[in-house]
Structure formats: C-alpha cells, structure tokens
Amino acid sequence: MYAFDVETPSSVAEAVAALKDEEATALGGGQTLIPTLKQRLAAPEKLVSLSGIAEMKGISTDGGVLTIGGATIHADVAAQGDYPALAALAGNIGDPAVRNRGTIGGSLANNDPSACYPAAVLGTGATIVTNTREIAADDYFQGMFTTALEEGEIITAVKFPIPEAASYQKFDQPASRFALVGVFVAKTADGVRVAVTGASEEGVFRWSEAETALNKEFRSDALMDLNINAMNMIGDLHGTKEYRAHLVKVMTRRAINAIG
Amino acid sequence: MTQVTMTVNGKAVSGEAEGRTLLSQFLRDGLGLTGTHVGCDTSQCGACSVHVNGKLVKSCTMFAVEADGAEVSTVEGEADEDGTLSTIQQAFQEHHGLQCGFCTPGMVMATKSLLAENPKPTEADIRAYLSGNICRCTGYHNIVKAIMAASGQDVSAIAAE
Incomplete structure (x- = not known):
C-alpha cells in the first residue's frame, strides 16, 4: 500500500467535513477497499473510517419499514428477525470474519456487480438515505461500480419496506463467495419485483419481463416462455454469458418456489 | 505516525502505527505476537484471524488505528500462563x-x-x-x-x- 492517513470521526458531521478534502476516500468495513489498496489499485491520501460512527449503526423497525444504519455489519443484519429474506442474504455474504467487518453502506457504495446487497435493495424497492438526501433504489444503481452518490456523500442508512414475502437465491462462486448469479424476488405492496445481481455487465438490474409475468400469475411456470438476452451478460472463466443468462431464470424460479 | 492503544489478551499495550499499518502488522511487528500468521494477506485464508471486541475478524483486513481502544484476543491468549492448552x-x-x-x-x-x-x-x-x-x-x-x-x-x- 502507498502511505495515507486514516481519520476516525465519531459523528456523520465530522466524517462529512473530513471528506471535503478531495484527496480523501470513505472507508466502510474495508473488506473490499483494503485488498484494493494492497494491490495499489487505489491511492487515496486520506481514508475516513466510518466504522466508529455510532449514529450510523443499528437496526430498527417502525410501521413496516426496516431501517439499517449504513455502518451496520452484515452479521447484525443476519441476526435481525423482522425481514427474514434479508437476514438470510446477509448471513451468506463472504465468511464469518468478513461479516463482522463488512457493512451494508460500504457494499452499496461500492456496487460490485456480483454483490448481494444491491439485489436486496433493488428487489425490495428500498431507499438509500445519505447525509444530504434520500435516493430511491431505482435511481441509485447506475452501472457496474457506479451509483448516484456524489463526491463525499455518505450512506447513513437504508430503509427497506418489509415485503409480504421475499426470497434471495444465490448461486455461489465458491472461491470468492460472491454471487455467480443471485436473484431477489419480493412480493411488495406495488407488485412483484425481481432484481438480478452477478449476471449483467451493467450491474444489478430488474428483470421487468419476469415481473410482468409474475404479477399476472405468481408461479415459477409463468417464466417458462421467457428468456434473458445473453448479450450483455458477464462472461468469464467461471461461466459464459449464456450460462449466466440460463442461471438467471433458474434462480428466479427457485426464489418463486421458495416463497411458495 | 499515530499512537495506538488497545488491550491485547487482557494487557494494555500501545505503540506507533502509520495509517496503513494493518492490525496484523501491529500485532506481529509492533508487539512481537507472531502467533497471528499472515498467509495470503488478501483476506481469503483466515490465518490472521483474531477477535476484536469479541468478534472474529481478519487482522490483515483492518487497520491498527481502527482497533484503537479495542479489546483484542489472539492465539497467544488461549493457553494458561503455565502453558496448559485451552x-x-x-x-x-x-x-x-x-x-x-x-x-x-x-x-x-x-x-x-x-x-x-x-x-x-x-x-x-x-x-x-x-x-x-x-x-x-x-x-x-x-x-x-x-x-x-x-x-x-x-x-x-x-x-x-
């Protein structure tokens, strides 16, 4: 790693002030950023650690909405009982040690195209809360490693309207434990939402044809005649574009069957 | 350099750390606690696993300054003083x-x-x-x-x- 300073603010206001420095980068749990720094793929002069900010941690439920602080670790999300599909997703990210450091805000700010949380946020129709505004999930994800966040903007919380039913089905890439393909299906107040991670070169996306079919008939067979175009899928040594396109349908059907 | 203070295996310790000093480096090079091993240094192998405030973490994927004030347990804290294994x-x-x-x-x-x-x-x-x-x-x-x-x-x- 190149040399840098690490600041450890204890409030959002202090962190925002520290991030005004244009050479500064926010550090969440560091489970992606620290390996990236070691490879010298990033060279910030200053890191602003968000993991010591108490007001960004914790989980609460009010009026059917689950609110998770941006610096909340995966293990704590896995332990909550109000949104079981989200707990199951969080409990299957990485490994136990990673789940004790990695945070929901860090994962969403990074927006890895194979990460699990983006599928839950887009699939639930959650709201990203930052130090300056609220961003709807449909406006937040803007392509691989790209989000609506402005320079220096911090995810302070995520609000999930708890759906009637939901399931996340992940086909693990066994070495990285990221999703080779993961599909989040939720029956929400506004209809069925289907969000796919791990598959597209554009990052997480909603499979709108499947949503239309499932709003008519919530059965896995409703997808029989649908196919995803393989053209924009990720193709690598772990799976071809066509294989990933096939997995999208398989994992969506599994999620529907898991909801029952 | 920043002065970092933490409790390691029940003993208060302090030492200097750069921003980029990993907790694993601080334990091994700073405190001489070489029981914590660094295998891959890419957060995959888990040889560097320690507990920070009671939670399992990979010490190669956390900065020492982030553990300032924390309670850290390493493998050296497992056996009794007389060498009786846990x-x-x-x-x-x-x-x-x-x-x-x-x-x-x-x-x-x-x-x-x-x-x-x-x-x-x-x-x-x-x-x-x-x-x-x-x-x-x-x-x-x-x-x-x-x-x-x-x-x-x-x-x-x-x-x-």
Whole structure:
C-alpha cells in the first residue's frame, strides 16, 4: 500500500467535513477497499473510517419499514428477525470474519456487480438515505461500480419496506463467495419485483419481463416462455454469458418456489 | 505516525502505527505476537484471524488505528500462563487437527468464535463456519473432528477416513 492517513470521526458531521478534502476516500468495513489498496489499485491520501460512527449503526423497525444504519455489519443484519429474506442474504455474504467487518453502506457504495446487497435493495424497492438526501433504489444503481452518490456523500442508512414475502437465491462462486448469479424476488405492496445481481455487465438490474409475468400469475411456470438476452451478460472463466443468462431464470424460479 | 492503544489478551499495550499499518502488522511487528500468521494477506485464508471486541475478524483486513481502544484476543491468549492448552487447542492436538500448523492460529480463533455462537455445532455447521479459513494440508477432516471433540460431541460418526 502507498502511505495515507486514516481519520476516525465519531459523528456523520465530522466524517462529512473530513471528506471535503478531495484527496480523501470513505472507508466502510474495508473488506473490499483494503485488498484494493494492497494491490495499489487505489491511492487515496486520506481514508475516513466510518466504522466508529455510532449514529450510523443499528437496526430498527417502525410501521413496516426496516431501517439499517449504513455502518451496520452484515452479521447484525443476519441476526435481525423482522425481514427474514434479508437476514438470510446477509448471513451468506463472504465468511464469518468478513461479516463482522463488512457493512451494508460500504457494499452499496461500492456496487460490485456480483454483490448481494444491491439485489436486496433493488428487489425490495428500498431507499438509500445519505447525509444530504434520500435516493430511491431505482435511481441509485447506475452501472457496474457506479451509483448516484456524489463526491463525499455518505450512506447513513437504508430503509427497506418489509415485503409480504421475499426470497434471495444465490448461486455461489465458491472461491470468492460472491454471487455467480443471485436473484431477489419480493412480493411488495406495488407488485412483484425481481432484481438480478452477478449476471449483467451493467450491474444489478430488474428483470421487468419476469415481473410482468409474475404479477399476472405468481408461479415459477409463468417464466417458462421467457428468456434473458445473453448479450450483455458477464462472461468469464467461471461461466459464459449464456450460462449466466440460463442461471438467471433458474434462480428466479427457485426464489418463486421458495416463497411458495 | 499515530499512537495506538488497545488491550491485547487482557494487557494494555500501545505503540506507533502509520495509517496503513494493518492490525496484523501491529500485532506481529509492533508487539512481537507472531502467533497471528499472515498467509495470503488478501483476506481469503483466515490465518490472521483474531477477535476484536469479541468478534472474529481478519487482522490483515483492518487497520491498527481502527482497533484503537479495542479489546483484542489472539492465539497467544488461549493457553494458561503455565502453558496448559485451552480445550480447543488440546482437541486440535489430540485429533491431529493440523499438519504444518500455519493455519492453526486462525482455526483456533474461528473455532472459539463458532463455539461461543453455537456450542454444539453439526459437522455441516463447522464446515460452513470455516469457509473463511483455508487449510492446505489436512483436507479439514481432522480439524472438523477436533472441533466436534472440543464441543464435547462424539467424533466417531465422522471418524471414517
């Protein structure tokens, strides 16, 4: 790693002030950023650690909405009982040690195209809360490693309207434990939402044809005649574009069957 | 350089750290606690696993300054002062849960964390929990046996080689 300073603010206001420095980068749990720094793929002069900010941690439920602080670790999300599909997703990210450091805000700010949380946020129709505004999930994800966040903007919380039913089905890439393909299906107040991670070169996306079919008939067979175009899928040594396109349908059907 | 103070295995310690100093470097090079091993240095192998405020973490993927004020436990804190091994260490020895021993400090710390959360894990629970701890010698078989034994369970069911 190149040399840098690490600041450890204890409030959002202090962190925002520290991030005004244009050479500064926010550090969440560091489970992606620290390996990236070691490879010298990033060279910030200053890191602003968000993991010591108490007001960004914790989980609460009010009026059917689950609110998770941006610096909340995966293990704590896995332990909550109000949104079981989200707990199951969080409990299957990485490994136990990673789940004790990695945070929901860090994962969403990074927006890895194979990460699990983006599928839950887009699939639930959650709201990203930052130090300056609220961003709807449909406006937040803007392509691989790209989000609506402005320079220096911090995810302070995520609000999930708890759906009637939901399931996340992940086909693990066994070495990285990221999703080779993961599909989040939720029956929400506004209809069925289907969000796919791990598959597209554009990052997480909603499979709108499947949503239309499932709003008519919530059965896995409703997808029989649908196919995803393989053209924009990720193709690598772990799976071809066509294989990933096939997995999208398989994992969506599994999620529907898991909801029952 | 920043002065970092923490409690390691019950003793207050302090030392200087750069921003980029990893907790693993601080423990090994700063405090001389070389029981914490650095295998891959890419947060995959888990040899560097320690507990920070009671939680299992990979010390190569956390900065020392982030552990300022924390309670840290490493494998050096496992045995008694007189050298008597902990139940987990004893079980690893008795069931030959190691060959080269490089991964063992991380395995022991992960086991301690597993048994605190789940005192009677099944074989499947154990294998799932160790997904972030890589052993390249044993094929995990004797590690799983050792952990079953450390949790006071019968190991004969998984004794078949």
